[in-house]
Amino acid sequence: MNAKHALIAVLFLCGFVFSGCGSVAISVIKKPTAGKSDEAFIPERRADIPGNILKKKIQPYTHQAPEGPIIVFEGYSYVYLNKDCGRTDSCILRTLSLREEKYALPPTETDSTFYSTLGTVEWTAADGRKEDFRVVQFVRGRKWDTVERPDGTYARFVYWEEKEFVPMPVGYSFPVQVLPRSEKRDEQGNIIPAHVLILPSGSYIDQKAHYPGYKKGVAHNTAFQLKTCIYKAEYFSKKMTADEVTQLEPIACIEWSSGFVYDFTQQKMRQIGDMNSFLSHQ
Template sequence: MMNKRILTLIAFSALSASSFAGVVKDKTKEIVFKNTNCAATDSCDLVEFRVQSYDYHVIFADQSPSHGTSAFMSYTTKNIDDLENYAIVQQIKGCIFDSGQNYDGEVIKSSNYVRDLFGQSVDYKHTEWTIDSIDEDPMYNNSVPELRHGSYRWNTVKNSYAKDTEKVYAKERPTSPTLYVSDLPGTAFADNNEAKNISLQFNTCIYKTGKIPLVATPGDVNFSEPIACIPWKSSFIYNHAAKKFEAKNEIDSFCNQ
């Protein structure tokens, strides 16, 4: 099996090589929650919540492509002053893993990846739904307690997530009542019938900020009732027989072990 360090070096070399040809994006998937029943959740200053995601493929002239998913989670309130009343919490399930074939053709899978979760370095393998946060504050992409939304972003162009027109909430007050965060779970790629695979599901939820505790634990996914949740996924699992990546709706069985 190819170890994590070798796979990482291959990815780095590929991205920096002169053979880079471009990025191809699949069709964007978007789910929008309209807050039409706002009285039930006492959230009538929240207009909508949406998650937009797309798969992308980094193409090289003389190497196999890399595959990944990009997601943006945004919400809109009636007024700019209402923005801090709401915040996003994301749940994650699944794993990132390596796979390869031995001389008998048997596919061998191994978990060689780690991530930061609630202040600790853990295996990138979540067999149960887990709050997706690098620190003890379950709010996604939170900043300091005095300004938890400080790292949230807004854009000077309506309905855009472009970097060149993006602003950070802590540095500049928005001119319209929309904030967003983003996620880029990683890339999958194969080399010489060895592969890095991604099999992740996400459940991204919006809450009233006051109902999100400053400190939680990874498994405390029911700390409060969300206003709405939207699912999305990143799935690139290498089929060694067909020599291609496949997207699956279900999480790979290896991630549940």
């Protein structure tokens, strides 16, 4: 992602304040073979969601930024209703919301259109006691480059991969009238965010870049399965390792995904549908 794409992403984050949601997609995945590019085919979605979660589709829209239009082409919102609060002794918590918006940034002179997903998390609590809870974002998946050999076959170079869910840092956003309790911001949650912003890496093809011995053009692909969980804040009274965070019992989690693979045959990005199946068979 070059400087222009980074700037547009920042403008996109700063230009909107969301309440939350998320989405789950189901698709059939065609496993790539020698001589063909990575492919992911997407049939219709289905509503595989628990009874305590409300799902709503977001209408596509375009945000006009100085550098060009940012197109939100798909999105879903999830709202978790904490009806079974007695089980987790968390009846102060009312809702956990996650809004997932898949968007495209305009191309540059060297890069194709940039595809990624913005996740925004919000939660509500009785008596304004949001500080009694913390949100942790988990991710598993991979980032990889695909390049074309001179003979027309393709090679894959994986440069990040996690087979199991691991905690990831998140960004925080505050309303103007609220100041953080501490200037030290870390993923342990020692400040109370109004919103949690999650922006996984995106996918695009750099037409001018190349690996030695391969044709020009490097496709940057991403496949992330994400899990947004909310916990009692008392669990985070001390500095914790990633393994310790993973072992905590959440009140609730919302799963969603972000993944785009470049199809050299069609010369366009394809969205990954069933992320769990894709990661299991690739």
